[in-house]
Amino acid sequence: MKVCVPVSCPSQTLIRPVISQATDFRMSVNQGDRGNYHDSSSAKRRRDLPTAQEGIQTDTSGIHFGKLRFPPASSRPPVYSRPKELGTFGYGSDREFVMGSQELKYYYPADLNHPSLSEGFDTFIERDSTKVENLNGLLNYFIQADHPQFERLDNPPIVLYRGVLTKIFCLLYNRRDGFSLSATRFNKVLFLNETKTEAKKAQETNQSERQKLMCYWGYKFESLSTLSKPCPSDKQELEELIQERLRSPVNNHNEHCSVFKSSLDNFRLLMGAEVDCIEGIVQVTSMLTVV
Numbered sequence: 001m002k003v004c005v006p007v008s009c010p011s012q013t014l015i016r017p018v019i020s021q022a023t024d025f026r027m028s029v030n031q032g033d034r035g036n037y038h039d040s041s042s043a044k045r046r047r048d049l050p051t052a053q054e055g056i057q058t059d060t061s062g063i064h065f066g067k068l069r070f071p072p073a074s075s076r077p078p079v080y081s082r083p084k085e086l087g088t089f090g091y092g093s094d095r096e097f098v099m100g101s102q103e104l105k106y107y108y109p110a111d112l113n114h115p116s117l118s119e120g121f122d123t124f125i126e127r128d129s130t131k132v133e134n135l136n137g138l139l140n141y142f143i144q145a146d147h148p149q150f151e152r153l154d155n156p157p158i159v160l161y162r163g164v165l166t167k168i169f170c171l172l173y174n175r176r177d178g179f180s181l182s183a184t185r186f187n188k189v190l191f192l193n194e195t196k197t198e199a200k201k202a203q204e205t206n207q208s209e210r211q212k213l214m215c216y217w218g219y220k221f222e223s224l225s226t227l228s229k230p231c232p233s234d235k236q237e238l239e240e241l242i243q244e245r246l247r248s249p250v251n252n253h254n255e256h257c258s259v260f261k262s263s264l265d266n267f268r269l270l271m272g273a274e275v276d277c278i279e280g281i282v283q284v285t286s287m288l289t290v291v
Helices: 012-021 136-144 162-169 198-205 209-224 235-247
Strands: 023-029 036-039 045-048 056-059 062-065 068-070 084-091 097-099 158-161 179-186 189-195 255-264 267-274
Touching: 084 136, 097 136, 136 158, 136 255, 136 267, 158 162, 162 179, 162 189, 162 267, 209 235
Parallel strands: 158 189, 158 267
Antiparallel strands: 023 036, 023 179, 036 045, 056 062, 062 068, 084 097, 084 255, 179 189, 255 267
């Protein structure tokens, strides 16, 4: 397995210090095979993770996941604080970064009599899945929102996307899908990023037309269930918005992301997460606040 490199940054002023000062670490869990912990400074093999045939065992000393041992669970579960939104950003129709909530969509029920979710597949504007974005969007948000100097905080945060946290939480239970995480520590702030495994790259490259069509169905249903504006009270205006979503080609370049803070016990978290749509009107902040 290749040793990870620092998570890419959107600003040249950040790239150089990250490369020179960061401590990098990668954890990979491979489907049906052993994963390894690697340290980029020595590329040493740290610990084996179990094969799919090795079960999870427990005793008084903790949980044994193959050769990886977890300490006994505390009688008190970790406390996850309720997330608080700090701001938003998104990606436009050409996958350009945009600050704020202009890419936010609003839920309005789809017409279940729509003839077919396959309609418009030939005009699908699909994002290039081979293009690596890493944490660029999230880091761009912090830069443009005049983010605080993380190194001055007494308790530096962990910066990541919500999906990464989900994968970590489900590690003991998901025995099917492999994944790979890269970590970069810069000025005491830990940045976690998912990197595609070779198996994931091969799966995307070798998709059949049927598989591509089935993926399209999800995007199509989302486009048929959302409006570009909050649901208006005027019936004619509403009908125009409905016709707009029927006519417009499906484009998965567009994306709306929320940035929020939370904590897991004593670990402060700054996370980004894609939001498909909301109900009604929402007011969001454009500046990052420190509490």
